[in-house]
Amino acid sequence: MADSTTTHSSSLSTASSSSAFIQENPSLSRPPASQGQSQEEERESVMVSTAASMHRSGSRPQLDLSGAAIQGNFEERNPIILLPNQSDDISCMALDIGGSLIKLVYFSRHEDNPHKDKRKKYMKQRLEVPNGGRRSYPILGGRLHFVKFETRKLNECVDFIKCKQLHRGGEENAWNSGALQNENVVIKATGGGAYKFTDVFKEGLGVTLDKEDEMDCLVAGANFLLKAIRHEAFTHMEGHKEFVQIDHNDLFPYLLVNVGSGVSMIKVDGYGKFQRVSGTNVGGGTFWGLGRLLTKCKSFDEILELSQRGDNSAVDMLVGDIYGGMDYSKIGLSASTIASSFGKVISESKDLSEYRPEDISLSLLRMISYNIGQISYLNALRYGLNRIFFGGFFIRGHAYTMDTISFAVHFWSKGEAQAMFLRHEGFLGALGAFMSYDKHGLEDLMAHQFVERFPMGAPYVGGKIHGPPLGDLNEKISWMEKFVQRGTEILAPVPMAPPGTTGLGGFERPYSRGxxxxxxxxxxxxxxxxxxxxxxxxxxxxxxxxxxxxxxxxLADRSELEYWFTVLLEHLPDLVDKAVASEGGTDDAKRRGDAFARAFSAHLARLMEEPAAYGKLGLANLLELREECLREFQFSDAYITIKQRENEASLAVLHDLLMELDSMDEETRLLALIEGVLAANIFDWGSRACVDLYHKGTIIDIYRMSRKKMQRPWRVDDFDTFRERMLGSGDQKPLPHRRALLFVDNSGADVVLGMLPLARELLRRGTEVVLVANSLPALNDVTANELPDIVAEAAKHCDILRKAAEAGGLLVDAMVDCRDVSDDKFCSIPPLMVVENGCGSPCIDFRQVSSELATAAKDADLIILEGMGRALHTNFNAHFKFDALKLAMVKNQRLAEKLINGNIYDSVCRYEAAGSKRS
Ligand SMILES: Nc1ncnc2c1ncn2[C@@H]1O[C@H](COP(=O)(O)OP(=O)(O)O)[C@@H](O)[C@H]1O
Ligand SMILES: CC(C)(COP(=O)(O)O)[C@@H](O)C(=O)NCCC(=O)O
Ligand SMILES: [Mn+2]
Structure with missing residues (x-):
């Protein structure tokens, strides 16, 4: 199998590309135009869909467009088109059936219906928000899941597919029920088993396997992951894992080494452009097979685990054994370097039973890993490549295996070449096969369109533990209860071995943690x-x-990591209380609360042990993980009662505050408004210190106290520069900003008494205001859904807010038709609008925001970020194209010390004008 050299064309197709992509009959090949779509748009959409199909694999079955219908709303510009009779359309899975393992990638649909929400619909019309990127046919949103099975237990894989109905589009895809009867289901499959087990799949599931070339799939999978997944590739040296930022414009060429049962080495020059340059038959299968014979272990993992306790010098002949304990330094070999794997055995007349299986296992692992590293390097050298990506399940995320391969590459290349590993290591082929269905349009997606989540009990491995079926919460909780009992190792404190065990020429001991x-x-x-x-x-x-x-x-800084983990753990009991109360405090809610706490602690323990386990870890990821974990256990809004109570209390005093502000001159008012925002940002249920505070007084008391403490100078105080931009100096009156984006934070006083009055001031000065709020709840943050009602209430106290809200379509009556806003009487008042930010976290990652926000941003020239999560934990150092104001009260002592050299309850008013030196 080694050294076979095949050249492939730039197309992924294995069959002739002349086979049809869309049926020739034009009346069939055109999806019906939606009511709102012009003929021209319709034509364009058909042309693009067709063109997109053209360059794809010709082995794809023809599309059956009979009975095509628009799903959902007809007014939508680019609606999803269902093809009920299209069998291809329902297969949402792909397989890679290898010599050792079966890899399954499957897709489940998102359950989302954006048209239910009036505000969203209105904003879509008003801002002309594009649908799903720049394509003229939408890509379906959904989730990609990854599962593996042992090939010798093929029946488990068949059962899994059956149990989840994956061959029929998946349990969640009931919308496609029309296709359930269809017998002719075709599933993409690669790997030798796609040929070997055709009949098993036909008989067991009634499906036909459509075979895709294995090398094509490996390369397509690797290219896709390297392009679309931000933290996919990493280096692993001496126990240290570091993610590598891949520059998409400088990815090729590279060497892809897939270490499965056997090993393939592929020189990749571009998308679909590659050559299998070499391989070796000494691979994962060799380790597993020889290991089984020599150690009597029953599973791959057992052997790997043994190796962690092994000492290979009992089996291997070391340089020191030959040189009487000395280094052979002239040629750079230390005494501990392996001179000959298993070589010590020849000079001893011992039986197999007299060697420790641990030592044998480690010796084997090192032998095979070094060998693969060395051959890979030689091939990289042969083709002048300095980047080598390793995939395949032999790697199994195992630190010592990766360290050994990295060491070999580093050693032989004298540091010139670098070994990198892929998080989806063994799934390259299966992903490639999945991508060969062109309907998903996966390869067009970019990194910002993927969000990785880590639900508990996701069915990663097959066998008995399938994990809970999709959507079945009760089973998930039971699974959690078992999982955490069984998996005490996850929660137990983890022994940390110091990194850096590599000496000249080799490792003394495996790097392992426990x-x-x-x-x-x-x-x-x-x-x-x-x-x-x-x-x-x-x-x-x-x-x-x-x-x-x-x-x-x-958080790569260990002390930071430990600090924030403790903060989150300490906060957990209070959060669980709130969450359980938000669901009525029932027994069911308590059970879910308990499961949530176990799940989140398990995540924390896992990350404490290996901070980079889920990709590069920042505080924002932890805070978001907590919210996602709550949602997973169906706590949709843990702070709902608190939010409502605080909104009401604040709205009740808004009128007085506005009167007070209106009595001030412009300059005093601007200062009072910024002070107001900072003071009201104290209402943060995510901060331990604040939660303690709230138990001591009413929200109005706390707000007053907070206001009183607002004397300048603040710890970070750019207010004078901001004031000058807003009000000018001397007689010079600057032009108002065209449009301001106000990223709001908490409910209650924060938004009502802080941000709304500031918005009102901007409106009054002629600036359009877009309130940007969370798409999903996070702590006590206000959401985009909740804002229209809050604004409507506030508008009762204020004409400016009322007119602006009407102009922005926020008041329900005015939402009926956006043409209302062109009425003359409203023209002088700029609109107040609300958009969602695309997040469900207390922080914001500007690489992934809603299309609504991205569209609203196009006319904006002022950005105001408010609150710790959005302005300090994230984006404190972010630079924008236009003026940016970052406002927050610091509600954590350590953060205050670290970030601003200050104290808890200090304020930050950071202003960076467009084009200023700092930005
Ligand atoms: N749970 C496991 N069972 C068997 N082999 C495993 C397991 N986890 C990792 N491996 C290793 O992964 C190899 C298979 O890797 P994989 O990339 O799936 O290749 P293939 O497609 O040849 O099956 C096995 O030979 C073994 O070395
Ligand atoms: C979660 C938060 C970022 C929310 O802050 P906000 O953006 O609402 O100002 C913040 O409460 C926080 O950092 N809490 C953890 C620190 C602590 O309990 O002190
Ligand atoms: Mn908040």
Whole structure:
């Protein structure tokens, strides 16, 4: 199998590309135009869809367009078109059936219906928000799941597919029920088993396997992951894992080494452009097979685990054994370098039973890993490549295996070449096969359209533990209860071995953390479920998106990590109380609350052990993980009661505040408004210190106290520069900003008494205001859904807000038709609008925002970020194309010390004018 050299063309197709992509009959090949679509648009949409199909694999079955219908709303510009009779359309899975393992990638649809929400619909019309990127046919949003099975237990895989109905479009895809009867289901499959087991799949599931070439799939999968998944590739040296930023314009050429049962080495020059340059028959199968013979272990993981306790010098002949304990330094070999794997055995007359299986296992692992590293390097050298990506399940995320391969590449290349590993290591082929269905349009998606989530009990491994079926919460909780009992290793404190065990020429001991290998079930916490959200975009006002890093605090710093983990753990009981209360405090809610706490602690323990387990870790990711985990256990809004109570209390005093503000001169008022925003930002249920505070007084008391403490200078105080931009100096009156984006934070006083009065001031000065709020709840943050009602209430106290809200379509009556806003009487008042930010977290990552926000941003020239999460934990150091104001009260002592050299309850007013030196 080694050294076979095949050249492939730039197309992924294996069959002739002349086979039809869309049926010739024009009346069939055209989806019906939606009511709102012009003939021209309709034509364009058909042409693009057709063109998009053209360059794809010719082995794809023809589309059956009979009975095509628009799904959902007809007014939509680019509606989803269902093809009920299209069998291809229902297969949402692909397989890679290898010599050792079966890899399954499957897709489940998002359950979302954006048309239910009046505000969203209105904003879509008003801002002309594009649908799902720039395509004229939409990519379906959904989730990609990754599961593996042992090939010798093929029946488990068949059962899994059957149980989840994946061959019929998946349990969640009931919308496609018309297709359930269809017998002719075709599933993409690669790997030798796609040929070998055709009959098993036909008989067991009634499906036909459509074979895709294995090398094509490996390369397509690797290219896709390297392009679309931000933290896919990493280096692993001496126990240290570091993610590699891949420049898409400088990806090729590279060497792809897939270490499965056997090993393939592929020189990749571009998308679909590659050559299998070499391989070796000494691979994962060799380790597993020989290991089984020599150690009597029953599973791959067992052997790997043994190796962690092994000492290979009992089996291997070392340089020191030959040189009487000395280094052979002239040629750069230390005494501990392996001179000959298993070589010591020849000079001893011992039986196999007299060697420790641990030592044999380690010797084997080192032998095979070094060998693969060395051959890879030689091939990289042969073709002048200095980047080598390793995939395949032999790697199994195992630190010592990766360290050994990295060491070999580094050693032989004298540091010139670098070994990199892929998080989706073994799934390259299956992903490639999945991508060969062109209907998904996966390869067109970009990094910003993927969000990776780590649900508990995701069915990563097959076998008995399938994980809970999709959507079945009760089973998930039971699974959690079992999982955490079984998996005490996850929660137990983890021994940390100091990195740096490599000496000249080799390792003294395996780098390992503890004696047990993380079980495959908990390895589900290594790669998550990939959510495809085609509507996400990069925020267009980022100054330099390539350099943008949302997180301010680097959790790679161990002491930071430990501090923030403790903060989150300490906060957990209070959060669980709130969450359970928000669901009526029932027994069911308590059980879910308990499961949530276990799940979140398990995540924290896992990350404490390996901070980079889920990709590069920042505080924002942790805070979002907590929210996602709550949602997973169906706590849709833990702070709902608190939010409502605080909104009401604040709205009741808004009128008085506005009167007070109106009695001030312009300059005093501007200062009072900024003070007001800072003071009201104290209402943060995510901060331990604040939660304690709230138990001591009413919200109005706290607000008053907070206002009183607002004397300037603040710890970070750019107010004078901001004032000058707003009010000018001397007689010079500057032009108002065209449009301001106000990223709001908490409910209650924060938004009502802080941000709304500031919005009102901007409106009054002729600036359009867009309130940007969360799409989903996070702590006590106000959401985009909640804002129209709050604004409507506030509008009762204020004409400016009322007119602006009407102009912006926020008041329900005015939402009926957006043409109302062109009425003359409203023209002089700029609109007040609300858009969602695309997040469900207390922080914001500007690489992934809603299309609504991205569209609203296009006319904006002022950005106001408010609150710790959005202005400090994230984006404190972010630069924008236009003026940016960052306002927050620091409600954490350590953060205050680190970030602003100050104290808890200090304020930050950071202003960066467009084009100023700092930005
Ligand atoms: N749970 C497991 N069971 C068997 N082999 C495993 C397991 N986890 C990792 N491996 C290793 O992964 C190899 C298979 O890797 P994979 O990339 O799936 O290749 P293939 O397509 O040849 O099956 C096995 O030979 C073994 O070395
Ligand atoms: C979660 C938060 C970022 C929310 O802050 P906000 O954006 O609402 O100002 C913040 O409350 C926080 O950092 N809390 C953890 C720190 C602590 O409890 O002190
Ligand atoms: Mn908040």
């Amino acid at each position: 004696d047990t290998l993380r079980s495959d079930a908990s390895a589900a916490l290594n790669i998550g479920v990939l959510h495809l959200v085609p509507s996400l975009e990069v925020f267009p006002l980022l100054k330099d998106p390539k350099k943008y890093e949302p997180n301010t605090i680097d």
